[in-house]
Amino acid sequence: xxxxxxxxxxxxxxxxxxxxxxxxxxxxxxxxxxxxxxxxxxxxxxxxxxxxxxxxxxxxxxxxxxxxxxxxxxxxxxxxxxxxxxxxxxxxxxxxxxxxxxxxxxxxxxxxxxxxxxxxxxxxxxxxxxxxxxxxxxxxxxxxxxxxxxxxxxxxxxxxxxxxxxxxxxxxxxxxxxxxxxxxxxxxxxxxxxxxxxxxxxxxxxxxxxxxxxxxxxxxxxxxxxxxxxxxxxxxxxxxxxxxxxxxxxxxxxxxxxxxxxxxxxxxxxxxxxxxxxx
Amino acid sequence: xxxxxxxxxxxxxxxxxxxxxxxxxxxxxxxxxxxxxxxxxxxxxxxxxxxxxxxxxxxxxxxxxxxxxxxxxxxxxxxxxxxxxxxxxxxxxxxxxxxxxxxxxxxxxxxxxxxxxxxxxxxxxxxxxxxxxxxxxxxxxxxxxxxxxxxxxxxxxxxxxxxxxxxxxxxxxxxxxxxxxxxxxxxx
Numbered sequence: 116x117x118x119x120x121x122x123x124x125x126x127x128x129x130x131x132x133x134x135x136x137x138x139x140x141x142x143x144x145x146x147x148x149x150x151x152x153x154x155x156x157x158x159x160x161x162x163x164x165x166x167x168x169x170x171x172x173x174x175x176x177x178x179x180x181x182x183x184x185x186x187x188x189x190x191x192x193x194x195x196x197x198x199x200x201x202x203x204x205x206x207x208x209x210x211x212x213x214x215x216x217x218x219x220x221x222x223x224x225x226x227x228x229x230x231x232x233x234x235x236x237x238x239x240x241x242x243x244x245x246x247x248x249x250x251x252x253x254x255x256x257x258x259x260x261x262x263x264x265x266x267x268x269x270x271x272x273x274x275x276x277x278x279x280x281x282x283x284x285x286x287x288x289x290x291x292x293x294x295x296x297x298x299x300x301x302x303x304x305x306x307x308x309x310x311x312x313x314x315x316x317x318x319x320x321x322x323x324x325x326x327x328x329x330x331x332x333x334x335x336x337x338x339x340x341x342x343x344x345x346x347x348x349x350x351x352x353x354x355x356x357x358x359x360x361x362x363x364x365x366x367x368x369x370x371x372x373x374x375x376x377x378x379x380x381x382x383x384x385x386x387x388x389x390x391x392x393x394x
Numbered sequence: 395x396x397x398x399x400x401x402x403x404x405x406x407x408x409x410x411x412x413x414x415x416x417x418x419x420x421x422x423x424x425x426x427x428x429x430x431x432x433x434x435x436x437x438x439x440x441x442x443x444x445x446x447x448x449x450x451x452x453x454x455x456x457x458x459x460x461x462x463x464x465x466x467x468x469x470x471x472x473x474x475x476x477x478x479x480x481x482x483x484x485x486x487x488x489x490x491x492x493x494x495x496x497x498x499x500x501x502x503x504x505x506x507x508x509x510x511x512x513x514x515x516x517x518x519x520x521x522x523x524x525x526x527x528x529x530x531x532x533x534x535x536x537x538x539x540x541x542x543x544x545x546x547x548x549x550x551x552x553x554x555x556x557x558x559x560x561x562x563x564x565x566x567x568x569x570x571x572x573x574x575x576x577x578x579x580x581x582x
Contacts, residue, residue: 155576156572156575156576158416158558158572162520165520165523165526165556166520166522166523168523168526169520169522169523169524169525169526170525172525172526172529173471173525176525178461178464178470178471178525178528179461179470179471179524179525180471180522180524180525181471181473181521181522181523181524181525182458182459182460182461182470182471182472182473182524182528182544183459183473183475183524184461184471220461220462220463220464220470221461221462222459222460222461222462222470222471222544223543223544224459224544231430231431233542233543233544233545235543261475262475262476262498262499262521265476293499293500293569293573294498294499294500294518294569295476295478295498295499295500296476297498297521297522347577347578347579348573348577348579349572349573349574349575349576349577349578349579350573351572351573351576353498353518353520353521354498354499354500354569354572354573355416355518355558355568355569355572356568356569356571356572356573356574356575356576357572357576358576384521384522385522386522
């Protein structure tokens with residue numbers, strides 16, 4: 116058994132959320148730069164230039180790139196030979212979120228669903244936990260903004276619609292979302308599993324590096340086709356019209372029930388924030 | 395598009411009437427922040443026949459819930475939130491004299507009609523550019539609903555806030571027109 120202390124986890128989670136909110140990944144910056152070259156709309160080009168400038172300011176001044184610093188989504192891969200000492204893992208994550216959002220001057224965006232009263236410290240975090248072999252603890256911090264999350268959906272499609280039906284559904288979702296999720300977006304697609312599993316697959320898909328290919332050739336081809344169809348919608352940066360509506364489409368798939376075809380679409384704005392650490 | 399227009403708040407009818415979709419604007423002066431919860435409270439006051447905490451005549455409301463300010467700064471990151479959630483409240487506020495709204499995303503037909511009827515304008519600010527937009531904010535002061543935290547109403551003094559006209563007094567919509575121009579899909 117390898118021991119990892121409570122405080123170490125708190126510090127790590129806190130640091131990851133501050134970093135994720137202030138420093139946009141190189142892969143995203145590269146994708147926006149390329150998009151700016153490809154964009155035909157002058158207004159679209161200007162929007163993309165603003166996003167690059169915004170990322171530069173955020174990093175330089177250590178301020179969040181977007182005021183919506185998200186609900187705190189945390190993916191944990193815990194080796195089965197890890198033992199947490201000094202407290203409960205989930206409590207350490209919650210405390211890390213509390214501390215990161217306070218010390219990083221990040222906005223607290225968690226509230227009661229009816230009264231809308233703010234919880235005041237951005238907890239509770241949404242934790243997705245997986246037990247894996249080994250003695251390491253991997254923590255991925257993913258602050259998820261509300262605007263793009265609101266445009267996401269799960270559908271229980273009829274199996275007979277097949278692959279074309281899945282693709283039509285994804286394109287329809289992005290089209291209906293229009294300017295709301297702050298395009299250019301990244302589209303996470305989860306296919307298969309159950310209602311909740313499809314949604315988690317879609318969210319997990321958003322962690323992939325922009326510019327990377329899907330290891331499954333069929334899904335890779337599907338991602339390329341979807342990206343082309345989405346960019347043909349003409350929504351463009353911020354929805355003002357243009358060539359670049361999405362920077363990438365990522366699919367994760369698993370088997371599903373013989374009666375079902377769950378498909379989840381999780382839309383991510385350009386602020387594709389995720390940072391990870393392995394303890 | 396092309397030339398950038400400098401505008402000063404409060405806005406007069408003639409300021410708004412001169413604006414057309416796609417026009418880039420640098421806005422200066424006082425703007426008020428309000429989003430979901432503040433709108434709901436203002437609407438409750440209107441329904442109860444009570445005065446609003448701010449005089450909205452000629453004013454501009456920015457849909458933003460800023461991040462907390464770092465020490466020595468007037469405000470934290472301050473980009474727009476999605477506007478459609480305010481659609482149910484906006485026509486009434488426009489009727490009462492509100493001249494402009496700043497946000498992102500499409501507005502309802504009711505809002506677009508109210509902009510024509512009461513002479514108002516809807517500006518888009520770049521969503522996700524909160525660090526950049528915060529640089530245009532010189533002062534920020536909570537003037538109502540402090541308990542709402544990021545959702546409180548703030549009085550901002552801005553200089554050259556970069557915006558684009560999305561809906562104008564003619565009932566035009568930049569989102570519709572822009573997408574039509576670049577879509578490679580058959581038009582519905």
